Amino acid sequence: MKESIFELLRGKTYPGRGIVIGKNEFGNAVYVVYFIMGRSTNSRNRIFTYTGDGIRTEAYDPALMKDPSLIIYHPVRIVGDKIVVTNGDQTDTIRDHLVKDGNFRQALTTREFEPDPPNYTPRISGIVYHDGSYSLSILKSCEGDPSCCLRFLFDYSDPLPAEGRFISTYEDDGDPLPSFRGEPRRISVSGSLDEFANGIWNALNEDNKVSLYGCELNLETGNVQQLILNKHE
Numbered sequence: 001m002k003e004s005i006f007e008l009l010r011g012k013t014y015p016g017r018g019i020v021i022g023k024n025e026f027g028n029a030v031y032v033v034y035f036i037m038g039r040s041t042n043s044r045n046r047i048f049t050y051t052g053d054g055i056r057t058e059a060y061d062p063a064l065m066k067d068p069s070l071i072i073y074h075p076v077r078i079v080g081d082k083i084v085v086t087n088g089d090q091t092d093t094i095r096d097h098l099v100k101d102g103n104f105r106q107a108l109t110t111r112e113f114e115p116d117p118p119n120y121t122p123r124i125s126g127i128v129y130h131d132g133s134y135s136l137s138i139l140k141s142c143e144g145d146p147s148c149c150l151r152f153l154f155d156y157s158d159p160l161p162a163e164g165r166f167i168s169t170y171e172d173d174g175d176p177l178p179s180f181r182g183e184p185r186r187i188s189v190s191g192s193l194d195e196f197a198n199g200i201w202n203a204l205n206e207d208n209k210v211s212l213y214g215c216e217l218n219l220e221t222g223n224v225q226q227l228i229l230n231k232h233e
Helices: 005-010 090-099 104-108 193-203
Strands: 018-023 029-037 046-051 054-059 076-079 082-086 123-128 134-142 145-156 163-168 185-188 209-218 224-230
Touching: 005 163, 005 185, 005 193, 018 082, 018 123, 018 134, 029 082, 029 123, 029 193, 046 209, 046 224, 076 090, 082 090, 090 104, 090 123, 104 123, 104 134, 104 145, 123 163, 134 163, 193 209, 193 224
Parallel strands: none
Antiparallel strands: 018 029, 018 163, 029 209, 046 054, 054 076, 076 082, 082 123, 123 134, 134 145, 163 185, 209 224
């Protein structure tokens, strides 16, 4: 049964970083949405900016930046006719494998969760192909044990119109933060990219939301439309 992504997110204080991929109701476009949230001053001090092949995170106020290692990266890179979206520098790992005739799965076998005890934040990743098929992945510790990395890959080769999948780093707030569990959630997709992306943005916790990126891949023309929403404008 499909869920409302808006209601799902309204019920969570801190899902962390999230990826949504799905087809619009006409089946002629794929939407990709990526959002980041933050609880610390360092995490909240970020904005999304466009690059030549996607987006990157930047410090809103460079004077407040303390440790950029896990919060400054390229969440989205468009590689040929593929869109790669992740919550960390594994975007570049995937990009590097693709340009060398590798693939999404191979790239992720070389990576694991983030080295940030006690949370060991999962690495979530997605890729969209020119025909509208897509994959999602999560790399996470085994119940907080850093000696064990669990790698899950979910392929959606024949996605249906008006639905998508959602995955996030965390189930919700906590100490330590509980990693996302189970398969990506099946959610409804409707409206224009602007309506869908803004609906997700408005559903995120007002105190913790930081930035959101959305794009639409037109499956008939291959054109990509993008938008960015930053709490710090």
